Amino acid sequence: MSVIKQVTRDEWRFWHRTKLAATIIIIGTLLTLVSAVVNTLEMQHASHEREHLQQSAQAQFLEQPDRHPHRMVHYGHYVFRTPSALSIIEPGVDAFTGTSIFLEGHKQNTAMFSDQRQASGMTRFSSLTPSFLLQVLVPLFIILIGYASVTREKEAGTLNIMITQGINVWHLLLGKYFALVSSGLLMLLPLIIAAIWASIKGESALITSSFVAGYILYILVWSGIVLAVSAINKKNSASFAILVSLWIVLCILLPRIGSSSAAAIAPSPSKLEADFAVKEELRKLGDGHDAADPAFEQLKKNLLTKYNVDKVEDLPINFRGTVAQYSEKKLTEILNQFAEKRMQEELEQAHIARQFGWVTPTTAIRSFSMLVAGTSLETHHRFLREAEKLRFDFVQSLNKVHQDNLSYEADANRNKNADATKAARVDAANWQVLSEFSFKPDTAQTRLFRSAIYAVQLFFWFGLIVLLLRFAVRRIS
Template sequence: MSLYNEILIAKHFRNSVFKNSAVFIITLFIGVLLLYATFSGWENYNNQNQTSEKYQHESREDWLNNPDKNPHRMAHYGNFAFRKSTSLSVFEFGMEPFFGNAIFLEAHKQNSANFSEAGFSNSMLRFGEISIAMVLQILLPLLIFFLGFNAVAAERENGTLKLLLSQGISWKELLLGKFFGIASVTMLLYIPTIIVLILVWLFLQNFTISLDETIKMILFIGFHLIYLLFFCTIAVLISASSKTSKKALISLIGIWLIFTIILPRGTQALGAYIYEAPSKIQFNSDIEKDILKQGDSHNPNDVYYKAIKDSLLRVYKVDSVQKLPFNYSGFIMTEGEKISSKIYNKHLETLLQVYAKQNSFSRATSFVNPYIAMKNLSMALSNTDYDSYIDFQNQAEKYRYEMAQKMNALQIKYISNIKPKDTDKPLIINKNHWAEVGEFHYQPKGILEVLKNEIVSIFSIILWIFLLFLLIRIAAKNLKAI
């Protein structure tokens, strides 16, 4: 199929666009914002990862340099888990500024992530940081609407539309030509941005890339391209169906406000209202109540743990815990850790189900709002979404539980049941045992898991593509010159 007419229309549109000085100013402004966003993302990435590496190293050194002591004291001394940013988080900050990147890990207690950037920032962070993804997803569509609002409507107003159609140009050729014209102007910003993005991404990884990260990068670029072309199509269709440029501009600004401002915030608030989550105080209070109902492992007279002691004495046929062939306190701490972790995980699972319903409600609206679909995909590919935060919490909790149980196992094996006298040496073990607990390293989610979690967003984007093709075909058959 020849595209001669479409290309001719696209060239004419592009040339006419740049006769308007306002286009140069707006394009330059967005270009400056993209440069600033790149610099800001680079700086945030380096600062966060350098800080994480520094304190992860210091935390590890502090753990290993602890002197000889009782393993139970080491379990309460605790450790830290830090999360490093992925390379794509340079371009998509997502929820990272509001999530903590460090968790204090200790026995018998599960802590949430702390030290978020928002906690150390002023109120301006509430308005969002300027990232490349934010510019591509919010500001560039606004520029596209500004470029395309009069693409066809202006032709109708000045009478050239009837002339074009009378010369043999079909509506399909006209719509595609205008679409190519808007897209070509948009690519003048998008392509340089992608080139810079790839170079920065390669440099951050010292030009050593994995297949997983490469696929994420390709999808990040590809989905944003589809997203921008979607707005180019909307601009042409609204302009073609509007009698005047003014009506087209008002309609497009309204669509932009609904897609990028009203629906995202409205659906989040509505989802939180429909599926209400307990407060942090209530969550922690419920856990404490259930643990106290089950028993207190630190209370020797607790009914539940006294029953365990009596059963152990019967099995080993001794009359006191001092005569058991293993450390009784370590055994009780092991049991207490199992119980407290099980109770916490039960409550956490219930809470996460509420959050999952809230997120599912928000994801479902991607079928009526492509911005939400694009935002969710962008954050997921950059590992800056809610699921990545929960994944970090889960990995840290697994490490914490294994650390606590390792200390309990050392206590069971090496610490005597007989309490030392004032003149005796304290019950301690050699500090070399601390190295038996490995260092924590957070592993971001792989591409398959990311795509699985965002299958709704992917389907919604595919649906939007088919819908737009359908709308173009319908418009080409039904639009009128007047």
């Protein structure tokens, strides 16, 4: 162990003397620190803003005056997704999927106000999140620091001298490996601080510790790659060229190929095609605003038989409200079928892209990071489902008010004059049917279970690095 410690100390002394490695470490650490601070401030502002907007939307809905209940169905309501505690490090898909949905009758609107959709091309490149820095740039910094760790000893002839003096090659490599890992951990320090902050803000300690452990494993993998390549090659130039090429392939090309391959293997219809398909199905349901539509003839017959009357005017309930309820139920069933199909297609593509974690550690840590942080596609889909449940519940509750609290006669004559319009209103107390909306990330157990396979991918890469280092030792010996 004394030899390993001495080699580690010597490596740090060399980096200090050359200034280049020390400068890179300082730049890398400062970049991740500044990124973490900026992202934390942005996420805190977004969280407070969305919570305020959610309360404001709720209050505005409840404060509406007496109206016709179907007017409130179209008045609608907004729901907002507050960011998870770890989104200060890993925003995940949140920047692309939107943070707010407008809920109204007869429609399932898409999420709005995503940062990337509203940003210009140049602005997108300026968004350096802590996760991007740690997943893509920190490996490059480790390469710049350690590409000559062993090759410089070979070029200077000191490696053979150390071996002839009886220094164990494994001890030599482990000393240099620990030095590289420690430099990576310095750049990881802001993430650790941010994770502690997330725990203070209510995130599970199990989640934050697992999150940090995943990134430490990623640093171990890249430090091993850099050291192994440096040990196998004889010249600094060759080591540097191979490592930069590996970085381009593993951090940039393969993740991009993964997403493109997923879209090609599991193609999904365009939004325009999907919208036309939905409209085609909805046409068969009839117009829920027109109680005389032939599509509701059987419903009318069933109600007349049930209540033993001859005309809809004699029903003890408002037939128009019943039609609105029936139509909304059938419409929502169809919309949900298409929505679930779309979400399954998106998940299938995501799962295909994530399998590239077996060929690049960058994809493995990206998948693990988003799933543990609660900013993955699965979390976004749960937000859509919970928002849709709220939409359907409050719309159907208003339709029930339309059916039970408003007479058919007043409803049918509401456009005759001002007095008729006023008579077709219900008391504002009926707007209390709207439930509060508060979206939270999945439980710690759920997130860890989903991310387990991607943790296995990271361990797989660590095992490959161990084998690669063993091969490098044989080459040196």
